[in-house]
Each structure stands twice: as structure tokens, then as C-alpha cells.
Amino acid sequence: xxxxxxxxxxxxxxxxxxxxxxxxxxxxxxxxxxxxxxxxxxxxxxxxxxxxxxxxxxxxxxxxxxxxxxxxxxxxxxxxxxxxxxxxxxxxxxxxxxxxxxxxxxxxxxxxxxx
Amino acid sequence: xxxxxxxxxxxxxxxxxxxxxxxxxxxxxxxxxxxxxxxxxxxxxxxxxxxxxxxxxxxxxxxxxxxxxxxxxxxxxxxxxxxxxxxxxxxxxxxxxxxxxxxxxxxxxxxxxx
Numbered sequence: 001x002x003x004x005x006x007x008x009x010x011x012x013x014x015x016x017x018x019x020x021x022x023x024x025x026x027x028x029x030x031x032x033x034x035x036x037x038x039x040x041x042x043x044x045x046x047x048x049x050x051x052x053x054x055x056x057x058x059x060x061x062x063x064x065x066x067x068x069x070x071x072x073x074x075x076x077x078x079x080x081x082x083x084x085x086x087x088x089x090x091x092x093x094x095x096x097x098x099x100x101x102x103x104x105x106x107x108x109x110x111x112x113x114x115x
Numbered sequence: 116x117x118x119x120x121x122x123x124x125x126x127x128x129x130x131x132x133x134x135x136x137x138x139x140x141x142x143x144x145x146x147x148x149x150x151x152x153x154x155x156x157x158x159x160x161x162x163x164x165x166x167x168x169x170x171x172x173x174x175x176x177x178x179x180x181x182x183x184x185x186x187x188x189x190x191x192x193x194x195x196x197x198x199x200x201x202x203x204x205x206x207x208x209x210x211x212x213x214x215x216x217x218x219x220x221x222x223x224x225x226x227x228x229x
Contacts, residue, residue: 001174006157034216036158043205043220044158089157101165102173103148105158 002027006106023090032095121221138206145211147189151202
């Protein structure tokens with residue numbers, strides 16, 4: 001089955017710096033890679049995702065890149081703000097047709113942005 | 116209001132006492148899923164369902180059962196809970212067409228098995 005490794009487990013940055021979180025996956029059949037943000041005591045929420053036919057996707061201060069050959073994908077947050085402090089999870093799945101089924105998450109990264 | 120509702124939010128029980136955590140969504144979503152969250156291990160999928168009467172195992176199904184008799188409900192059953200099932204549990208749902216990418220999570224159920 002799929003295995004997703006996420007690094008680093010904790011990341012501390014100063015406000016305004018960039019943050020990068022990396023994930024690797026094992027199953028070459030995986031074709032959909034979402035990222036979730038979970039604030040303290042809250043439920044996870046989708047923040048950005050990417051399909052395997054795209055190399056990069058950007059949404060304001062966040063971007064995701066995908067390297068299919070190396071089987072890794074990364075989340076980039078620029079101009080970090082204290083409200084970016086949260087746990088971030090990557091995930092991978094083989095989204096056949098219009099939906100995913102089995103979804104495998106990484107271990108999570110605790111991001112702390114210091115004012 | 117569109118939502119995924121889990122009950123109970125908190126539960127303390129003893130080893131071997133059967134329990135059910137309910138999950139209900141009001142968005143007519145076909146896809147529903149259960150996850151457990153443990154420190155350092157991230158979110159791990161327990162079971163998922165693509166539609167009524169269609170369920171499949173996730174990565175950690177041992178010790179759990181599910182059923183999907185109605186589209187809106189997807190209960191998680193622990194027939195004989197053990198301490199290693201102490202965890203934070205999330206139910207989630209999404210469409211299978213259109214904006215299927217967006218999974219809506221419930222607020223979570225914190226379970227302690229003594």
C-alpha cells in the first residue's frame with residue numbers, strides 16, 4: 001500500500017520568513033495530493049491540492065510543487081504570519097475517476113511562526 | 116448549515132465495553148470516511164465508504180467495524196475496545212462529483228479506553 005513520509009516534524013520560523021514542508025510517497029499510482037491545515041483544537045481543513053498532471057500550483061501565499069519522478073511533493077508558505085501556526089498534513093491517493101477512496105496521510109508538521 | 120456531526124465529542128470507557136460513535140452529514144455526500152489521529156502518526160484512515168452499502172478498509176481497520184445503511188450516516192463501532200484505541204477520531208465526507216476534492220471533517224471524538 002501507499003506510504004507517505006513527511007518532514008520536518010516541527011518547523012519554527014520568524015514572521016515574514018518562508019516555510020517549506022516536504023513529503024515523499026511510495027505508490028507510483030497515486031495521482032492526487034492534498035494538503036490539510038489543522039489549528040489547535042480544530043478539525044483539519046483542505047488548503048491546497050495538486051494532481052499528478054500538474055507540476056506546481058499556487059494560491060496567494062501558499063504553493064505546492066510535485067516531482068513525480070522522485071515521488072515527492074512540497075508545500076511552500078511565503079511571508080509567514082502568526083496565524084499560519086498550525087499542524088500541516090500532506091496526503092496521497094489514487095483518485096480514480098471523480099473521487100478518492102483510500103487516503104494516506106503523512107505524520108504532520110507542527111509549524112510555529114514567531115512574531 | 117452544511118455540517119458533519121459526530122457524537123459523542125468525548126467518551127471515557129473501559130476495556131471490552133462495546134461502543135458506537137455516530138457520524139451524520141446533511142450535504143448528501145456519497146463519500147464518508149473515518150480517521151484516527153495520534154501524536155507523531157498523523158491521520159490514519161480506518162474505513163471509508165463510497166456510497167450506501169459500499170465500504171472498504173483503510174490503513175488501520177483492525178478492531179473497528181462500520182456500516183453504511185443510509186447515505187447520511189456512517190457509524191464507527193468498537194466491538195471490544197482496548198487501550199490502544201484511545202485516540203482522537205474524525206469522521207469526514209465529500210461529494211463524488213463536482214467539488215469532490217473538499218473533505219468536510221466533523222469536530223472530532225476524543226476516546227479514552229481504560
